[in-house]
Amino acid sequence: MASTEVLAPTAGLVVKVSVEEGATVAAGQSIIVLQSMKTEIDVVADVAGKVSKINVKKGDEVNIGQTVAEIES
């Protein structure tokens, strides 16, 4: 079992957390939605697996490269 980090590609405001801890996700599925650069950005799972950790909640500000979630696959 490998653990993959889901990283924020830009600084931004978390406007939506799309899944819960424990959820099974497919590759490409939305994990969180960030507001940045006056647009909404879907931060997706790179790999299929189970969301083992979600580190942010709606309303949080994140930095570039911050780990927003972890997926076990």
Place this chain on the structure above:
Amino acid sequence: MTSDGALMEILKAGVEATIQDYPGRLGYWDLGIPPSGPLDDYSMRLGNVLVGNAAGSAAIEVAAGLFSMKPKADTLVAITGANMQPTLNGQPAPMWESFLAKEGDVIGLAIAKSTGFRAYVAVAGGIDVPSYLGSKSTFAAGGFGGFEGRVLKPGDVLRTGQSERSYSKQVGRMVKEAAIPKFANILDIETTVGPQAAPDFVTEEALQSFFSEIHKVDRNANRLGYRLSPRTWKWARTDGGIAGKHPSNIIDNGYTVGSVNISGDQPIILMRDGPSAGGFVCICCVVTGSLWKVGQAAPGRDSLKFKKISYQEAIDLRRGLERNLETGVS
């Protein structure tokens, strides 16, 4: 071998990947059509020179990262701009150097972890998309230009143009160390003062304050405008006269790309997709030779410090970049 219109498939399109060329869509400013083009024109042009293209050829601008593509035929590629840990089939790929990607290889960009915000992927032959109003640049807000007038999406297939030169002469060309741009989390941005500065619109003291401060780039900075943190201003007038109630109001006039526009309390640097005219003061203007640095500031992370320079210094700065494009590539 030469390029003969090779296809490339976009696998991941990241946050904002668009086709841009340089100098972009010129000649329509009076109709409100902006030039568009690369926010770091210097890095993009270096990439084109590396793969043997004319410096202004169409290339891919990748903001923030999370991008990958797969050539369907052997393609000569160069990656310039921000370091997003580029990979070729999962192994580190070079930056500031042309390399051959074979059919089926995957070129990937992760994220701009430390400095910079935009990377450029140049391919031999340029990106072959229709020219609209004289340019291949994308104006996504207007829905025209580039690839279907929008940001790239997974599944898009791009075609490279015809390359006139053979790859063997171009593989392994490198940008000389002295010509490689240096990015930073606090960037020094050269400007010329005006057209609406001191003493007529802001006080001398206010202008000096502005130039001495470090300005954080707002997380909503984008290709239309780079918003900076709002700050208080000491205005020379109490209102805008017939132009309006606020002292930042002026009768609508034409703007220039790079103007530092003060709308109420908020400074916004007008960028390549920005408005051509409006009714707010512009206290200084980022010079052509410095605009690329603004394009490499990450929204919500990096900051800018503005410098006043003369008209002649501005010309010299631009000429310096052009000299590097001619002699800075081995």
